[in-house]
Amino acid sequence: MLPIFGDERRRREINLGGSTSVSSQAAILDQARARRMEREAQRKREESAIRIQAWWRGAREARRVRQQLRRVFQEEVTGFTALRCLVLVGQDEDILFMWSKRVSQDDALLFGPAQGPDRDSWITLLRRVAVLLLRSVSSRADVPAAVSHLKVLCKLLDPPSTAKLLGPSGNDLSLCISQWLVQNDLYQYLGRAITTIDPEAKNNPSLPYLVKLLYLPLINFSPSSELFARSFSALVSHVFALPLLPNRIPLTSLSELSGQLPLAHLHVLSLCISAIISITSTSSRINIVANLLAFTSPRYTTLPVSSLKAYLQLLSALLNGLPPHALEPPLPRDSQTPLTSWADDGDSDSERPAAIIALRSVLPALDARTRKRLQTLPSPTHLNSLLKPAQQHPELLSELVSMLFSLILVWPSRKDKILTTLLSYGGGGLNLSSLMDPSLGSYWPPLLLLTDLYTQSLLTMGDDEFFSGSRTTLTLSELIPFSRTLFNIAFTLYWREDQTKIQEVTDSGLNLSWESVRDRITKCLQAIHARDSRRPFMPEDHWHVNSQIDMNSFVEAAVYEEQQVDESAVPRPSSRRQLTHFPRLSPRLGVLNNIPFAIPFETRVLIFRRFVQNDRMNRGFNHFGPRGKTEASIRRTNIAQDGYDRLSDVDLRAPVSITFIDQFGEPEAGIDGGGVFKEFFTSLCKEVFDTDRGLWLANKKNEIYPNPHSYATESHSLDWYRFIGRILGKALYEGILVEVAFAGFFLAKWLGKQSFLDDLASLDPDLYQGLVFLKNYTGNMEDLSLNFTVAIEEFGVAKALDLIPNGSNVLVTRENRLQYIYLISHYRLSKQIKLQNEAFFEGLSEMIDPKWLRMFNQQELQILLGGVNAPVDLDDLRQHTNYGGLYDNEEPTIQAFWRVLESFDQEQRRAFLRFVTSCSRPPLLGFKQLNPYFAIRDAGSDEHRLPTSSTCVNLLKLPRYQSEKVLREKLLQAISSGAGFDLS
Known part of the structure; x- marks a missing residue:
């Protein structure tokens, strides 16, 4: 064989003259190794040459045979x-x-x-x-x-x-x-x-x-x-x-x-769906969806149910096979979208759904015509064409809703169209009594997802956006049927007599307990109702079920259920998080504590007063009896400190008898009878809520909230917050109205509710406007130079606190700005005053069962504390007035008195009401709730005297004026100057 690569084989050179050319043994070994490798390479070259020659001979022969076959073929x-x-x-x-x-x-x-x-x-x-x-x-x-x-x-x-x-x-x-x-x-x-x-x-x-x-x-x-x-x-x-x-x-x-196309036999694909998904790419799945839609949608009405069912299953599987946001327009190439999670930091007042900004996958660009065809998928016309057969054939419902659920995941910006159509079906044909039917298990995922998404969107949505509809996921007209559908579902789930079934039933398709379903829907309802409470937009009676339930029997049953809970071994909730799921065994209390707006406000106030009345009776207290009464001496010159010292550790649900000590150290004359406490309480409130004392700050509406300064978190300050909570609890327990306005976000803490971006407007309008600007900013985010820190200033020193670990090194981008907005709002509204809130709520809870408070929202709670901001109804007041001394309803001075009051405008009437009761607002349920009733007593015949009052017992001491003109002048002078509180 002739060498192909030249005669490279040489005789081995053997040196017999010693190691004169090699300096060491290592060099000898290296040379031997190199020669061995060279021989191995030569051997491989020769073997390769043999194979190449064999292949060439075979290829040449095959070419010859093919040429011969071609000649035969051509013949x-x-x-x-x-x-x-x-x-x-x-x-x-x-x-x-x-x-x-x-x-x-x-x-x-x-x-x-x-x-x-x-x-x-x-x-x-x-x-x-x-x-x-x-x-x-x-x-x-x-x-x-x-x-x-x-x-x-x-x-x-x-x-x-x-x-x-x-x-x-x-x-x-x-x-x-x-x-x-x-x-x-x-x-x-x-x-x-x-x-x-x-x-x-x-x-x-x-x-x-x-x-x-x-x-x-x-x-x-x-x-x-x-x-x-x-x-x-x-x-x-x-x-x-x-x-x-x-x-x-x-x-x-x-x-x-x-x-x-044999679309009538689409059902054969039901067993092939997993195979189709496994061999197709993301882009291919999108194309299959678009093409199936083009060929199949015109024939929905003619397809057999089995084929339509398989079609929906295939669509659902294809959509599930796409990454989140797959059908959204692609992000710019320079966009960096980190996968971030607004994780719950464990704060007790951080009861919020986890908010996730998902990583939007960068997909191959879709042709504009494909994207246009896909627009048909979430359109109302198309979805209605699917909903119609689903209504006629309930067996299609599960597949249809699963498809919608999958579509929302990959195309969240179209959820508004899907939502409107889905709600139309849910409100028009769903039998609420069969909500827990396992056959409807797959109906729930899309509805729950929509609920979670809408709840989440409210976290960073200001009222201006909400009501303008410019950036909301739902218009107000869409929100009305949506919220009513959720309301009907939630009420049905709470209204079940056997609440234990709610906790135990878990549908395999849903993979959620019904209790979890109920809680998620409840969160959304509460957030929507909060908006409606601030600026009403819902139809009248949208939230109520009073047309379906007898309110009198509801009140009696709710009071009975509360007694049963008190007598059971069920422990009271120790935190607001536990309170969210309490009580679990009572339908009416479940409604009152989670969706209280289902029941008219006046009915809930009546229930609240009944709860207090029963609690007082169960403890053996009556308002004027001696049992358990606490007696306290209070110096008029030191009301707040003495009140704190004397009453911090006593049971304030028991009657409290106050004796005032004058400036000379002597007890003041007069009989408390339970009423002097009201004067003490009024004076105490003026002191402890004075913003100059450092515990409270006021916003621009003069609504107060805890001071976020660090000294307000010291143990002594927290003890004061705890005491003030107990005092306000006493006011609610006794029905004493307090003319103190609290900021709405702070009242929300009493109820265990989270605060939203829009709540920030009442705390820091400038920060609120800045965050709204940031949310809507369309420029280069880097120009703003923001990071995940918040600036605070104490004692003239400014410093930055991280909102997330290493926040000072994390820039705010277009993709994470919602997280930043949420964290800033949460810090200012919740974390900064967390300890103050907890101390206050601890004291309040000692007096008032927390679930009683949960029967109200912030606005209603403020009314419960301070009365209704409504015109003074003189007819109601006159009907519930007692007379003393020489007075009765027919006495000339009394007749003149009522004519004078009728001549007053509303501001003068409120001033009069403040003069005699210490509060300018009438009681919520009318003057029949004033305890004791308003009374007028004869104060003699000296017409030079001004009328005086004993606010502790709602008593007006009125001289027997002979002239109506004089009576008017003297009464106006008294109420405008706050003339003399008299205990005689």
Whole structure:
């Protein structure tokens, strides 16, 4: 053998003269290793040369044989021998075209061997040639040869054509070749072939034949066969996965394909869905959705229920196979979208849903026409066309809602359209008594997701955005039916007599307990109702069920249930988080503590007073009796400190008897009888809520809230907050009105509710406007130079606190700004005053059962504390007035008195009310709730005296004025100057 690479083999050089050229033993070993490696490389080169020579000889021989087969083929292009040569030569485009061109022009040449003795061999060869034609077309369907190939394939697979020439055996031929091609990846090749044609070249002559090949196999196979399902699945996986499939096909062929597609048998795909998902990419799944929508949606009304069900299952699976936000417009390339989570930091007042800004995947850009076709999917018209059969056939409901649920995940910006349609169905046809039917299990995911999304959006939504509708997920007109649907569901879940079932039932499809479902819906309802409470926009009685429930029986039952809870071993909640789920065993208390707005406010106030009354009786206290009474001496010059010292550790639910000590250290004359405490309380409130004392600050509306300064968190200050909480609890317990206005976000803490961005407007308007500006900012976020810190200043020193770990090094970007806005708001509204809130709430809870307070919202709680800001009803006051001394209702001075009051405007009437009761607002439920009743007592005949009052017992001491004019002047002088409180 001649050396190919030259004679590189040499004799080994052996040095017998010693190691004169090698300096060390290591060098000798290196040289030996190098020579060994060189010999190994030489051996591999020789082996490779031998293999190359063998391959070359084989390739040369194969080329010779193929050339010989081509010569034989050309001698007889359409004969049986030519067909055999065609198969043996393989993928030779020239002779394939020669053959297909000839036989496509003459059916006798194509089908002639079927009548001869070599029929079976001819069919075997024909099947293999069909695969060769298919492969050729898949590489270039836009060339003339492809048209001939496709004509032959269509003739072979078309039963009418084969039956016309061969009789009944023609059907068997088409079936046989169809089966062979499907088993050899027919639809993969057809999909590739279509993609080789320019989407805009609709006049390409290959397209009509390609379209025909898409449905011919499905005609050959029985719909009940495995091959039919396999073919249909492959058609969806490889052809419907092409972008713009309807746009690639000529109009005539498109109508043909639409008419021939066996959509009535879509149900066969139900067992192939997982296979379709497993072999398709993200972009392909999006295309399948778009193309299925184009071909199937016009035929919804004609599809069998089983096929429509499978169609919805397939859509749902395809959408579930897409990443979140997959159908949203792609983000700019320079956008950095970190996956961040607003994790609950464990604060007891941080009861909020976890807010997540999901990472939006960067997907291949979708063609504008595909995106436009996808717009149909969440449109009301399209969804209504699906909802109609779902209403007629309840078995479709589960699949439809699962599809909607999946659609919302991948296209959240379209949730408003989906929401409106879904609510229309839920409000129009859902039987609330069957809400827990397991067959409706998959109805819940989309509704709950929408609920969570809307609740989450409210975290960073100001009232201006909410009411303008410019950036909200729902318009007010959409919000009304949505909230009513949620309200009906929540009320049904709370109203069940056996509440233990609520906790135990878990639907496998939903994978959530009904208690969790109820709580999530409740959170959303509470947030919506809070907006409506501040600025009403709901229809009258939108939140009430009083037309369906007898309120008198409701009150009695609620009081009874409260007594049962008191007598049970159920422990009282120790935190607001526990209070969210308490009580669990009582339907009416569940309504009152979670969706209290279902019951009219006046009814809830009456229930509250009944709860207090029962509590007092259970403890053995009565308002004027001696049992358990606490006596305290209070110096008039030191009311706040003495009150703190004397009453911090006593049970304030018991009657408290106050004795005032004058400036000389002597007890003041007068009998308390339970009323002097009211004077003490009024004076105490003036002191402890004075913002100059440092415990409270006031906003621009003069509403107070705890001072966030660090000294307000010291133990001594927290003890004062705890004491003030107990004192206000005493006021609520006794029904004493307090003319102190609290900031709404602080009142929310009493009720265990979270605060939102819009609450910040009442605390720090400048910060609120800044955050709204940031939320809507469209410029370069880097120009703002913001990071995740908050600036605070104490004792003249400014410092920055991290809102998240290492927040000073985390810049605020367009993607994480909602997280920043939420954390800033949460810090200012909650974390800064967390300890103050907890101390205050601890004291308040000692007096008032926290679940009693949860019957009200912030605005209602303020009314409960300070009375209703309504006109003074003189008829009501007169009806509930007692008289003493020489006075009665017919006495001339009394008659003149009422005429004078009627001549007063509302401001003067409020001033009079403050003069005699210490509060300018009338009691919420009318003057019958004034305890004791308003009374007028004869104060003698000296007309030079001014009227005086004893606010502790709501008593007016009125001299017997003979002149109505004098009475008016003296009364106005007294109420405007605050003249003398008199205990005599």
